[in-house]
Amino acid sequence: MINVTINKKAIELDVDPQMPLLYALRDELQLTGTKFGCGAGQCGACTVHLNGQAIRSCITPISAVANQKITTIEGLDEHNNDKVQIAWREYKVPQCGYCQSGQIMSASALLAKTANPSDKQIDDFMQGNICRCGTYKRIKAAIKSAANSEPSANETLVKENR
Amino acid sequence: MTAIENVSRRNFIKAAGITSGGFILGINLPLSAKTLDPAKAAASTLNFFVSIAIDGIVSIVCHRSEMGQGIRTSVPQIIADELGANWDKVNVVQAKADAKYGSQGTAGSASIRSHFTTIRQMGAIARDMLEQAAASIWQVDKSAVKAGNHVVTHSATGQQISFAELAPHAAKLTPPDAKNVTLKNTKDFSLIGKDVSLTDLNEIVAGQATYAQDIQLPNMLIATIVRPPVVGGKVLSFDASQAKKIKGVVDVIALKPRSIPVATNPLSGVAVLATNTWAALEGRKKLTVEWDLGANSTHSSESHKQALVKKVNQQGSVAAHKGDIYTHQYQSENTLEATYTVPYNNHSPMETPAATAIVTDEKCTIWAGTQNPQWAQGIVATELGYSQEEHHKIELNITLMGGAFGRKSKADFIVEAVELAKATKRPVKVIWSREDDIQHGYYQSIAANYHKAELTASGSADFWISRVAYPPIGWLWNADLKSPQPNDLALGFGDIPFALNNLSLETQESESYVRPGWLRSVACINNGFALGSFVDELAVKANLSTRQMWLNLLGDDRHVNPSENNYEYSNYNLAMTEHPLDTKRMKSLINLICDKAEVEKPLPKNQGWGISFLRSFGSFVAAATKVEVTNNKVTVLAMHTAIDCGIVVTPDRVTAQMEGAMIMGLSIALMGEISVKDGVVEQSNFHDAPVTRIHQVPELYVHIVQSDAPPGGVGEPGVPPIIPSITNAIYHASNIRIRDLPVNKVLTV
Numbered sequence: 001m002i003n004v005t006i007n008k009k010a011i012e013l014d015v016d017p018q019m020p021l022l023y024a025l026r027d028e029l030q031l032t033g034t035k036f037g038c039g040a041g042q043c044g045a046c047t048v049h050l051n052g053q054a055i056r057s058c059i060t061p062i063s064a065v066a067n068q069k070i071t072t073i074e075g076l077d078e079h080n081n082d083k084v085q086i087a088w089r090e091y092k093v094p095q096c097g098y099c100q101s102g103q104i105m106s107a108s109a110l111l112a113k114t115a116n117p118s119d120k121q122i123d124d125f126m127q128g129n130i131c132r133c134g135t136y137k138r139i140k141a142a143i144k145s146a147a148n149s150e151p152s153a154n155e156t157l158v159k160e161n162r
Numbered sequence: 163m164t165a166i167e168n169v170s171r172r173n174f175i176k177a178a179g180i181t182s183g184g185f186i187l188g189i190n191l192p193l194s195a196k197t198l199d200p201a202k203a204a205a206s207t208l209n210f211f212v213s214i215a216i217d218g219i220v221s222i223v224c225h226r227s228e229m230g231q232g233i234r235t236s237v238p239q240i241i242a243d244e245l246g247a248n249w250d251k252v253n254v255v256q257a258k259a260d261a262k263y264g265s266q267g268t269a270g271s272a273s274i275r276s277h278f279t280t281i282r283q284m285g286a287i288a289r290d291m292l293e294q295a296a297a298s299i300w301q302v303d304k305s306a307v308k309a310g311n312h313v314v315t316h317s318a319t320g321q322q323i324s325f326a327e328l329a330p331h332a333a334k335l336t337p338p339d340a341k342n343v344t345l346k347n348t349k350d351f352s353l354i355g356k357d358v359s360l361t362d363l364n365e366i367v368a369g370q371a372t373y374a375q376d377i378q379l380p381n382m383l384i385a386t387i388v389r390p391p392v393v394g395g396k397v398l399s400f401d402a403s404q405a406k407k408i409k410g411v412v413d414v415i416a417l418k419p420r421s422i423p424v425a426t427n428p429l430s431g432v433a434v435l436a437t438n439t440w441a442a443l444e445g446r447k448k449l450t451v452e453w454d455l456g457a458n459s460t461h462s463s464e465s466h467k468q469a470l471v472k473k474v475n476q477q478g479s480v481a482a483h484k485g486d487i488y489t490h491q492y493q494s495e496n497t498l499e500a501t502y503t504v505p506y507n508n509h510s511p512m513e514t515p516a517a518t519a520i521v522t523d524e525k526c527t528i529w530a531g532t533q534n535p536q537w538a539q540g541i542v543a544t545e546l547g548y549s550q551e552e553h554h555k556i557e558l559n560i561t562l563m564g565g566a567f568g569r570k571s572k573a574d575f576i577v578e579a580v581e582l583a584k585a586t587k588r589p590v591k592v593i594w595s596r597e598d599d600i601q602h603g604y605y606q607s608i609a610a611n612y613h614k615a616e617l618t619a620s621g622s623a624d625f626w627i628s629r630v631a632y633p634p635i636g637w638l639w640n641a642d643l644k645s646p647q648p649n650d651l652a653l654g655f656g657d658i659p660f661a662l663n664n665l666s667l668e669t670q671e672s673e674s675y676v677r678p679g680w681l682r683s684v685a686c687i688n689n690g691f692a693l694g695s696f697v698d699e700l701a702v703k704a705n706l707s708t709r710q711m712w713l714n715l716l717g718d719d720r721h722v723n724p725s726e727n728n729y730e731y732s733n734y735n736l737a738m739t740e741h742p743l744d745t746k747r748m749k750s751l752i753n754l755i756c757d758k759a760e761v762e763k764p765l766p767k768n769q770g771w772g773i774s775f776l777r778s779f780g781s782f783v784a785a786a787t788k789v790e791v792t793n794n795k796v797t798v799l800a801m802h803t804a805i806d807c808g809i810v811v812t813p814d815r816v817t818a819q820m821e822g823a824m825i826m827g828l829s830i831a832l833m834g835e836i837s838v839k840d841g842v843v844e845q846s847n848f849h850d851a852p853v854t855r856i857h858q859v860p861e862l863y864v865h866i867v868q869s870d871a872p873p874g875g876v877g878e879p880g881v882p883p884i885i886p887s888i889t890n891a892i893y894h895a896s897n898i899r900i901r902d903l904p905v906n907k908v909l910t911v
Contacts, residue, residue: 018440035375131825
C-alpha cells in the first residue's frame, strides 16, 4: 500500500510501486486531466506538483511520492479560478488543449517560485512543455498577465485582436 | 417531434439535446459542395439538428470534429447567427458518426470553405420556422416579423415573443426547403466575424475536457501493440510467457496479418492487454517477437531522396504545359535551375492515437478522436462484416482530439481497438506510445522539386520547367501508384499563378516504402517550399527585391485558370467563379506583408528578411520572417503572416491558426525530419524528433484581410509560405541557401 495526498485528499493505492504517478492518477484515480504525451519526461503534458514543485508524472514512480503532497490540474483551484487558469481563459490560450493542463501546472509552479518572470525565465522554465498547436506566444502573454507583469507590445496586440 | 418537457438545462444537455427539447428540427438538404474526403461520404444528404428547450437554450449540433481549430465554436456560431440566437444561450452537441449529417470528414481545411452555405441554411431554416410561428400568432405576414436576440419581433408594434415560447409552435411546422429560405446579408451578421466565447475553453483549462485517451469504462482492458518495424512486415512467432507474468496483464494477442496495399488498415503486430496502462507497457517490454521484415527492409530515406533528385533533373511526364520549352535555347547567364528536397515529416500530435471499442453480437460502440467519423464507421463495418444497411450498428462517439494535423483521418487505430474488443469480448482501449506514433506514422512524403526558368528583360521569368516526385498518398490503396495524381498536383504545383508564355509542369515516378499521409497542407509543404525558394533565387539573380519578383511574375490583375495549360485543375473542389485565382488579391497580400513587416528596411549585416506566398485551400497567405545567423547558428527573430481567407467566422481562431501554422512551419523548416534506415524509422521520441519549443518562438504577428469574398480554408494554408520565408531569410542574412530541409543539417537552430 502506498499512501499519498492528492489534491488535499489522503489516498491509499495498491499498485506496483514502480507504476509512474501518471498512470496511478489516470487509471486508478480517474484524474484524467493530467495527460500522457511522451512517457519519457520530454514534453511536459503530464506535469503535476509535488509539494508545490513541477514534476513529470510519467517518469515519477508512485513509490517516490509516498507520503507526499501531489496537486493535479483538478486540484489547482476548487473553482478552477487559479490566476493562471484565469489568464489562460483571458488570452484564449488553448487550441486542441491537450498539453494545457501541463502548461498550466508548469506556469503555476514557475510563478510560485518567480513572481515576475522575465522572458528568459519563462523560456527556461517552460522549455520542457511542448505545445504542438503552437500556442507559445499566448502562453507567455498569459503567464505575464497572471504575474501582473507588463506584457510586451506584441502580446498586448493578441489581447486587443481577440 | 413536438413532445415538450420542462427540463433543466443540465438534464437537457445530458440528453444530448435531441430527445428532450421543445423544438427539434430535422432538415434534409442536398449537399452543395463536393468534399475532399477520400471516403466519399456514403450519403448525399445533410441533416442538421437545431433544438430549443423550454428554457430557451438552443442546442446546436456540431457535425465536424474538433482538433484545436475551433470548429466546435465556429459551426454553431454560424448557425446561431442565421437563427438569431444569443450565443450565451447556445449549447453545443457533438454529433456521432452518421451519414445523415452529410460530410463529416474534417480535413482539407474544408469545414467552412466547403459547407458555409449549407451550415448557414441550417440556422436559416430554423429561423424561418420561428418567424412563421410568430407571424401566425400575431396573424401578420411573415415579412412583418424578424428573429434576432433570441426573440421574434413584430417590426410595426415592437411586440416580442421569445424563442422558448415559439419553439413548440414552430416544431409543428414543416421545415421549408433550403432553397426557399433567405440567408442574411453579410452586413447583418450578428455573430459571424465576431469573437465569441470558445466552446471548450473552460473545460480544457479545468482539465475536464475529454479526449480519446481519457475514456474509462468498467471492465476495460488497455492495449499496447508492438507493430512490425518495417511496413509490410509480418509476425513470424512471438513468446508471451514473460509478458503474461506481469501482474495485470490479461492477454497477449497477435493481430490479424495485413498486407500491402496497406490502405488505412492496422499494421498488425502483437497486442498486450492489461487492466492498467503500466502493466500493459511492462508486459510489452517482456514480449519477444520474431519478424519477417519483408521487402521494404532495404529502404533508406537518404538514398531514396537521392533517387528522387536524380529523377526530377530529367524530363518527366507532362502534367500541364503551355507554349514550347524544349526547343528553346536557354541563355545560361539568365537561367536558373534548382532542386529542392524535403524529408519525411510526422504529425506528432500531443495526444497519440487512441480508441476504445466494445463489440457485442448486436453492435459495436466506439469512442475515438477521428477526423473522419463516417469513413471510420464504414471501415469498421467492413471489418465486422456488416452490410451498408447495418452501419447504424456501429456507434462512433467523437471525442476531442489532442491535435491531429491529418494523422487522425486514418482509422487504423480505431480498427485495432475493434479487432481486440471483438477478440476479448471486453471493452478495449488501444493507446499508442510516443514511439509508436513517431515510428508508425503516415508521413508527409519525402519529396524532390525541380525548377528551371529564364529571366526576361522586364524582370520577370519565362520558359519555366517545374517537376516533382514523391510517394503519392494513393499508394496506400494502390501499390502500383508511383506518381502524384491531378488532385495532388492542385496543391501548389499545377496552379502556378505566374504570367508565363512557356511552361512545362512534369511529374516523375517514386517508389513507396512507408505509409504516406496528409500532414497539414500536404504537398503544399514541398511545392510551396520549392516555389517560394525559387522565386527568391530568381529575385537575387535579377537583382530585384523578392517582393518585386513576385509582383512581376504574377503580372497583370487577372483570374488565373490552370486548366488552360491542358491540366484538369480541381481548385480544392471549390467553384472557380467563387474562388478564383485572383492575382490582384495575391499581389495585394504580398505588398501587405512586405509593408507590415517592413522587410525592405536596412538590417544589421547578419540579419535578413525572407518572404513567401502561397494560395492554398481557397485562401491567400503571405509570410515574412526575420532571422539572424551568427556563427552558423540561426535565431528566428520575428514572423508575420497575412491571410486573406474571405469572410472570417471567428477572427481569434483564424489568428490562433496562423500563430500555430507559423510554429509548425518553424518546426518543419528548422528541424522536421523522419529518416528511415533498413526500413525502420530512426527517431523515437521528442529528443530525436524535435518540434518547436517555447524558447525558439519569435515575435509573431498576424494580419487578417477584411473581405466579403466566400470563405477559404484556415487550418492548413498558413503553413506552406512560412517554410520558404525562413530559408529565404537565412539566405539574406548569411548567403547560405537551404535547398534541402531541414535547416539543422547545416546550421544550429
